[in-house]
Amino acid sequence: MKPRLLAALGLAAAAAPAGAADFEAPVRLKGGEAAIRVEAPGYACPTWADVDGDGKKDLIVGQFAKGKMQVFKNLGGLKFAAGEWLKAEGKVAEVPGVW
Amino acid sequence: MDLDGDGHRDILSGSYSRNEGSMAGLFQVLYGKADGTFKKAAVLTGTDDKPLIIPADDNDQVTDKICTRPFAADWDGDGKLDLVVGNFAGTFYWFKGEGKGKFAPRPEQIKAGAKPLKIAGVHSDPFVTDWDADGDLDLVSGSSDGGVYWAENTAGKGKPPALKPFETLIGPPPNWGKTGGGVKPLREGDVTRPTYATRVWVDDVNGDGKLDLLVGDSVTLVSPAKGLSDEEMITKAGEWQEEFKKAQAAITALQVAEEKEAKKKDAKDKEETKEQKEAREKKEKELRQAYEESNKLYQKRAEFMKEEMTGFVWLYLQK
Numbered sequence: 059m060k061p062r063l064l065a066a067l068g069l070a071a072a073a074a075p076a077g078a079a080d081f082e083a084p085v086r087l088k089g090g091e092a093a094i095r096v097e098a099p100g101y102a103c104p105t106w107a108d109v110d111g112d113g114k115k116d117l118i119v120g121q122f123a124k125g126k127m128q129v130f131k132n133l134g135g136l137k138f139a140a141g142e143w144l145k146a147e148g149k150v151a152e153v154p155g156v157w
Numbered sequence: 158m159d160l161d162g163d164g165h166r167d168i169l170s171g172s173y174s175r176n177e178g179s180m181a182g183l184f185q186v187l188y189g190k191a192d193g194t195f196k197k198a199a200v201l202t203g204t205d206d207k208p209l210i211i212p213a214d215d216n217d218q219v220t221d222k223i224c225t226r227p228f229a230a231d232w233d234g235d236g237k238l239d240l241v242v243g244n245f246a247g248t249f250y251w252f253k254g255e256g257k258g259k260f261a262p263r264p265e266q267i268k269a270g271a272k273p274l275k276i277a278g279v280h281s282d283p284f285v286t287d288w289d290a291d292g293d294l295d296l297v298s299g300s301s302d303g304g305v306y307w308a309e310n311t312a313g314k315g316k317p318p319a320l321k322p323f324e325t326l327i328g329p330p331p332n333w334g335k336t337g338g339g340v341k342p343l344r345e346g347d348v349t350r351p352t353y354a355t356r357v358w359v360d361d362v363n364g365d366g367k368l369d370l371l372v373g374d375s376v377t378l379v380s381p382a383k384g385l386s387d388e389e390m391i392t393k394a395g396e397w398q399e400e401f402k403k404a405q406a407a408i409t410a411l412q413v414a415e416e417k418e419a420k421k422k423d424a425k426d427k428e429e430t431k432e433q434k435e436a437r438e439k440k441e442k443e444l445r446q447a448y449e450e451s452n453k454l455y456q457k458r459a460e461f462m463k464e465e466m467t468g469f470v471w472l473y474l475q476k
Contacts, residue, residue, distance in 0.1 A: 079288075079307075079326055081370070081473040084350045093345060095467045102373030102468030103226070103356035107166065111193050115360070118168075119373060119470055125170060125185070125198070136363065136472070144168075146187050146195040153185045153198050155172030 087117065089130040090140035096121035096128070109144075118144065125153025158229045160238065161258030165189035170198070171224030171242065181210045182224035184240070186258075203262035204255055211242060211250050212263055220245035220279070226356065229254075230285035230294060234315040241267070243281030243298065249274050267296070269308060269322045276323065278302030286359045288368060296320060297370075299355030302329040305370060305473075326370070327351070327473065340394035340462065342387050343379045351471050352376035363474055370473040378465040385461060393461035397454070404451040411444045 087094050094117075096102045101122035108115045109129055117130040117138055128141035143150040160167040168187040174180045184201035203209045211222050223245035232239040237254040242264065244250070250264035267274045274296070276282075282299035288307050289295060292314035297307050306323035330352050351374035358371040381390035418440065429437070458464070 080476040081327070082476060084471040084473050087470045087472055094470045098466040100375035100466045100468035101354055101356070102375065102470050104358045104371040104373045104470045106358050106360045106362065106371055117371070117470065120170065121468065125172065144195070146197045151187055151195060151198065153170045153172055155174050155183055155185065
């Protein structure tokens with residue numbers, strides 16, 4: 059048992075972050091003045107794409123509840139406008155099959 | 158991504174269930190229109206005109222079929238967009254693209270060497286990108302455990318991918334809000350990095366030439382109910398946990414008794430006497446009541462704590 063345990067520990071140490079990349083401390087993004095949040099039960103899913111055609115990529119954040127998405131317009135300098143629901147055919151877009 | 162190659166950007170999503178029959182997540186597409194707006198979500202079908210579903214052969218778990226994320230990329234290097242998809246179980250599949258947004262009906266499982274590629278935790282979240290800038294497409298993924306992981310492709314440009322097992326880019330978080338199983342407040346300001354269920358997007362967000370990570374997450378914020386201090390909430394939560402543990406233990410005891418009874422009955426004859434029936438029904442009623450008590454008790458948490466389920470978006474700039 060003991061040698062196996064030691065082997066397992068050795069493996070865990072070897073698998074520890076090997077510095078595949080080095081990052082700055084994470085920054086929580088804001089939309090307007092408030093932290094970007096999604097509705098309960100959560101599951102924020104970001105996408106980075108220019109949806110308003112101004113040449114700057116915007117932040118689109120999907121969520122579990124009703125499969126809705128918020129668009130945060132990129133104002134430059136890592137600043138974003140307050141979120142607006144993404145629309146499809148004039149209505150707030152929903153992805154079926156989540157609730 | 159322009160899934161159907163019509164020059165307009167589309168939105169591709171996974172989903173949890175088709176809401177009919179057995180559980181299976183369908184792929185949903187909001188096709189882009191010429192004016193830059195989107196159509197309503199439509200189910201993505203394969204070249205056989207049936208909805209694309211991650212297959213579950215007879216011995217597969219239903220969790221294989223719940224799509225937590227699809228990603229369109231030219232995975233096999235034939236110039237056509239394929240779909241690389243994640244699922245609840247934490248494994249990965251890909252559907253071969255036939256061009257113009259058409260995909261082969263049955264996917265192949267993605268492997269690392271001889272073994273299926275699997276994320277630590279569950280809820281695989283594939284993002285296909287050349288993370289290490291060596292010319293081939295790697296796979297980056299979030300996970301239920303709150304980390305972000307990278308599977309390096311060693312095949313080289315234009316060759317069928319050959320992935321290594323996942324390496325950690327961002328490890329899972331410390332256990333927010335938990336001290337020895339107790340409850341304590343967890344407010345927005347206490348949370349300083351992604352918590353659970355990470356969803357990742359990779360791009361050079363600040364334009365410095367290096368790939369950064371946008372990470373969405375899920376977290377339950379905890380604060381005292383109206384009128385209570387933090388200390389009062391912690392005390393009440395402690396008392397509640399003791400009560401709740403007892404209620405759970407009572408249920409377990411009743412379940413064990415019921416199983417024993419059922420076995421005894423099987424061993425004897427199939428015919429149940431009136432007394433046996435009455436005894437059984439009494440036990441069943443007791444169990445139902447115990448469940449109700451436990452549920453009521455669970456709801457009582459709202460009397461001392463407010464729980465808010467939400468998710469944030471985090472930016473990790475690469476140094």
